[in-house]
Ligand SMILES: Nc1ncnc2c1ncn2[C@@H]1O[C@H](COP(=O)(O)OP(=O)(O)OP(=O)(O)O)[C@@H](O)[C@H]1O
C-alpha cells in the first residue's frame with residue numbers, strides 16, 4: 001500500500017504544546033495546582049517557573065492556567081513581556097492580556113463591558129484595535145496602583161472567578177531593570193498585608209540567570225517565590241512524547257529510530273518538536289526508521305543553527321577551522337559542562353592550537369562561561385550545546 005502523507009504534522013516547534021501532547025512535569029504541575037487551590041481559598045501565592053531556554057516554561061504556565069480555570073475557578077492572564085523593559089510597558093501588556101482573556105471576552109457584566117470599551121477602538125474583521133493613546137496615558141497610573149487595578153478586575157469578575165492568575169512571561173527585557181524587582185516585592189507584600197488580599201497566583205517565567213538578576217537588584221524577592229524548576233525530559237518522557245505524537249497521525253517509530261530521536265533531542269522539548277517535525281516530513285512510510293531519524297537530525301542541525309544559535313556564533317562555527325572541533329566536542333559525552341583537558345585528548349596538534357582560540361572566541365561571544373573548576377567550561381544555552389551534538393551526526 002502506498003504511504004499517504006497525512007496532512008498536518010503533530011509537532012508544534014514554534015508554539016506552546018497543545019494539552020493532549022503535553023508530557024511530564026507531574027511534580028511541578030501538582031505543586032502549582034496546590035498553590036492554585038490555596039489561592040481559591042483566598043491565600044495569595046507566587047511561583048517562579050525556572051528553566052533554560054526552550055525547556056517548556058511557557059507551555060507549563062499555560063497548562064496550569066487552563067487547568068486552574070477549568071477545575072479551580074481561577075481566571076488567568078498570560079502576559080508576554082517580550083521586548084518590554086519598563087513598568088509602563090508591563091502595565092500596557094497586562095491590560096492587553098486581560099482584554100484578550102476568555103473570561104473578559106465572554107463576560108456579559110456591564111462593568112467588564114465598560115472596562116473593555118475604554119481600551120478597544122473598533123472591531124475589525126481580524127479582531128480588535130486597541131486605543132493605544134488611552135493605554136499609554138493610563139499606563140503610569142496602572143503600574144503605580146497595580147494592586148488596586150488587579151483588585152478592581154477581580155471584583156468585576158467575582159463571584160464567577162474565585163481568584164486571578166497573572167503570568168509574567170518572557171521577562172528578559174525587564175528582568176535587568178531594578179524597578180522590576182521592587183515592583184514584584186511590593187505587589188506581593190502589599191497584597192499580603194491588605195485586610196482582604198486579592199486571591200492572586202502570580203507566576204513569573206524565566207531562566208535561573210534572570211532570577212539571579214532580579215534577586216541581585218532586590219534581595220528580599222528571594223523570600224516571595226516558590227521555585228518550580230523544570231529540567232530536561234527523562235528518557236521515558238521523551239519516548240512517550242514521540243510515541244504519542246506519531247500515533248496521532250497513525251505513524252510509529254521503530255526502536256533504533258526512537259533511540260536516535262530521544263538521544264539527539266537531549267530532552268529539550270524545543271528540539272524534540274523540531275526533530276519530530278523533520279522526521280514526519282522526511283518519512284516516506286508510516287514507520288520512522290533509522291535512516292529517517294538520522295536525516296531528521298541533520299536537517300534539524302541546520303534549522304537550530306539558523307534559528308536559535310546567535311548569528312555571530314553560527315558564522316564562527318561554520319568556518320572550516322572549527323568544523324572538526326565542533327564535531328569532536330559535540331560528540332563528547334557531557335551535559336553542559338566539560339573539561340578542556342578531556343577534549344584536548346581527542347584532538348591532534350593542529351586542532352589543539354585552534355581549540356584554544358576557539359574557546360576564547362566562544363567565551364567572548366558568551367556561548368561558554370567558566371565552569372565550577374579551573375579548566376572547565378560550561379554552555380550557557382542548552383540549544384547551542386545540542387547544536388554541536390546534532391552536527392556530529394553525519395559520519
Ligand atoms: N511538557 C511538554 N511536552 C511536550 N512538548 C513541550 C512541553 N513543554 C514544551 N514543549 C514544546 O517545546 C517547545 C518549547 O516550549 P516553550 O515555548 O513552552 O518553552 P520556554 O521554556 O517557554 O521557551 P523560551 O525560553 O524560549 O521562552 C514548544 O515547541 C513546546 O510546544
Ligand SMILES: [Mg+2]
Pocket residue numbers: 057058059169170
Ligand atoms: Mg517561553
